[in-house]
Amino acid sequence: MGKEGNNDPKDVQRKGKAKMQLKRNIGYFDGVSFIIGSIVGAGIFVSPTGVLKHSLLNVGVALTIWTASGLVSLMGALCYAELGTTLPFSGGEYSHIKRGLGSLPAFVFIWTSTFNKPASNAARALLFAEYVTQPFYGICPAPDVLKKCLALAVLWSLGILNGLSVKMSVWLQAVFTLLKMMALSVIAVGGIVLLVTRQKETLARFEDMFASETPNASQVAEAFFQGLYAYGGWWSLNYMAEEMKRPSKNIPLTVMTAIPAVIVFYLLVNISYLTVLTPKEIVSSVAVAVTWADRVIPSVAWIIPLSVAVSIFGALSCSMFTLSRLSYAGSQSGHLPLLISMLNVHSYTPAPAMIFSTIIASIFIIPSDLIMLTNYFGFSAWLMIGLTCASLIVLRFREPHLHRPYKVFLPVPFMMVAMSFFLVLAPIVWSPNMQYVYAFLFMLGSLIIYLPFIHFKLHFAFLDKITCHLQLLLEVCPADGPAEGKCE
Numbered sequence: 001m002g003k004e005g006n007n008d009p010k011d012v013q014r015k016g017k018a019k020m021q022l023k024r025n026i027g028y029f030d031g032v033s034f035i036i037g038s039i040v041g042a043g044i045f046v047s048p049t050g051v052l053k054h055s056l057l058n059v060g061v062a063l064t065i066w067t068a069s070g071l072v073s074l075m076g077a078l079c080y081a082e083l084g085t086t087l088p089f090s091g092g093e094y095s096h097i098k099r100g101l102g103s104l105p106a107f108v109f110i111w112t113s114t115f116n117k118p119a120s121n122a123a124r125a126l127l128f129a130e131y132v133t134q135p136f137y138g139i140c141p142a143p144d145v146l147k148k149c150l151a152l153a154v155l156w157s158l159g160i161l162n163g164l165s166v167k168m169s170v171w172l173q174a175v176f177t178l179l180k181m182m183a184l185s186v187i188a189v190g191g192i193v194l195l196v197t198r199q200k201e202t203l204a205r206f207e208d209m210f211a212s213e214t215p216n217a218s219q220v221a222e223a224f225f226q227g228l229y230a231y232g233g234w235w236s237l238n239y240m241a242e243e244m245k246r247p248s249k250n251i252p253l254t255v256m257t258a259i260p261a262v263i264v265f266y267l268l269v270n271i272s273y274l275t276v277l278t279p280k281e282i283v284s285s286v287a288v289a290v291t292w293a294d295r296v297i298p299s300v301a302w303i304i305p306l307s308v309a310v311s312i313f314g315a316l317s318c319s320m321f322t323l324s325r326l327s328y329a330g331s332q333s334g335h336l337p338l339l340i341s342m343l344n345v346h347s348y349t350p351a352p353a354m355i356f357s358t359i360i361a362s363i364f365i366i367p368s369d370l371i372m373l374t375n376y377f378g379f380s381a382w383l384m385i386g387l388t389c390a391s392l393i394v395l396r397f398r399e400p401h402l403h404r405p406y407k408v409f410l411p412v413p414f415m416m417v418a419m420s421f422f423l424v425l426a427p428i429v430w431s432p433n434m435q436y437v438y439a440f441l442f443m444l445g446s447l448i449i450y451l452p453f454i455h456f457k458l459h460f461a462f463l464d465k466i467t468c469h470l471q472l473l474l475e476v477c478p479a480d481g482p483a484e485g486k487c488e
Contacts, residue, residue: 019480022090022328023166023348026243030170031254032261033177034240034318035077038233039262040180041315042127044269045289045308049282050226054219057279060209062223066270069227070263073234076416077255078408079389084238085405086395088247091329092239092322093388098333100391100398107454109384110330111446116380117323118357122364124316125151131309151365158317159358162324163344163351166243169321176314183307184265187289190296191272205274212279221426228423230266233315234259235385239322248405320357327353332479335454339467342476352476379424379436380443386420389413 026034051069055062083096091098094113098106129150133142162169195203215223237244237254244250273288276295285291289308293301328350331341336356344351392413395402428436452458471477 020343020345020348020477021480022243022343022350024243024245025166026170026240027245028250028254028257030174031237031240031244031250032258033170033174034321035234035237035254035258036181036262037173037177037314037318038236038322039073039231039259040177040184040265040311041124041233042131042308042312043230044184044266045304045311046287048230048266048270048273048288049285051223051230052279053283054215054223054226056213056215056219057283058210058212058214059205059274059279061215061220063209063267063270065220065223065227066230066266067263069224069231070259070266072228072416072419073231074255074259074263075412076385076389077234077237077259078252079392079413079416080235080238081252081255082404082406082408083388083392083395084241084244084251085248086402088241088244088251089329090239090242090325090332092235092241092326093384094326095329096238096388096391097384100394101387103333103335103454104450105387106333107335107450108443108446109387110326110335111449112380112384112443113323113326114330114336114357114360117319117326118361119364121155121316121319121323121357121361122151124312124319125155125361125365128154128309128312128316131305131312135305148365152362154313154316155320155358155361155365158320159354162317162321163347163349163354165347166349169317173314173318173321176310176317180307180311180314181265183303183311184269186297186303187272187292188265188268191268191275194296195271195275205278206271218430225423225427231259231262232381233318236318236322239325242325252406320354320361323357324350324354327356337463337467338478339470339476341479342471342474343479345475345477352470352474355474379427380439382420382423386417386424389416389420393417 051065052059052062055065080092080096087095087099089095094106094110097109126147129147130142133146133150136142161172195206234255237251241247241251273282273292276292277285277288281291282288287304287308289304290301293304297303327336327340329341330336331338331353340353340356341350342352343349390413392408393410396410
């Protein structure tokens, strides 16, 4: 393996000592920090109220749904672990859907993700900017221009860092994941101590957990939606499977470490909130963790808003890292311009892919109202999860002799497919809205690009000249292929 910043890669290649490809720099602990960093954002600190609200303040039902949502996420992650160990390539769902279901569904996925995921990153950057700037303005709102400038600065700082060095990105992610888990530990441990020492009325809240009004089926389903949203990000590891050390061992082990850890922390944090605050107080609070800190640790309550900012920053860094790998994989397959799949000759990182996704996110920040348009694409995430799990089933039967270092229990992907399509259809049926139609038409609009440029391979010669000039400017060259040790 070549090290970042060593000898000139062109000379090394001529000697046959290294290939121009992504390097396997991500180990077990790095993978755990990426998964936890992707899942744990601002939500658990600020507004873990959706589950409790739709559970009609029934504490027992709410905690059950938090657990069930975590287990469903674990089931999905185990399906992805089989695909990641069998096909350890960059791109996550895109690569798996392309192998299992074909080029067109994969292109629809990358077409939607090329806009939806950068919009999500733009929203995170703006939220981070709001948490950082608001304390300086007291009760007055911070200027939008200031928040947008700071959001753009954060996006491009992370984009440059991720484009320069994988090792530095991995180190940064580990640090921010550790910081956010320390903050969650303060809340969790504080809650356990208070639960043991509190008076009888607090304990009674847990002894009669199911005594409150029981929600109906649609309310339970809505609470379940909220719980699954809080665990979003469990799929992130597969985007960097090509860079995992010993993927056949580390991918399943990482999944089975990170997601159960998040489940335990989420339950302990929610129990801590319920120990200090009543269900009504939690639902009415704008920032639950801040309210909790004001009651329990008032002298150092400022730690919580700082922890929220740290958590958002870490989640944004991880999301940008994984998104660049999606663009890189799409370009390698010919679904995005060739330049995007090139690697920097000094750092072996997909710098053009990082620049591409950061530019799109920046466009969403400038007129931030555009971000609102992507809220109706939420159903597409579960549609693609369903298609990915369907790809696993197809590959099991179509390619039974494919080497599979890890195999999930076959009924699990069937359950995930059924659940995914329920989660796609339920909000559309229960709350029909024209915006869903627009989102669906946008996805179908990918055919306008796919048919001429992918299927019929329409090509403009002047693009080659532009690619050549940008290649020289960015000091990048085409990748040789997947990293060594692909476990097939």
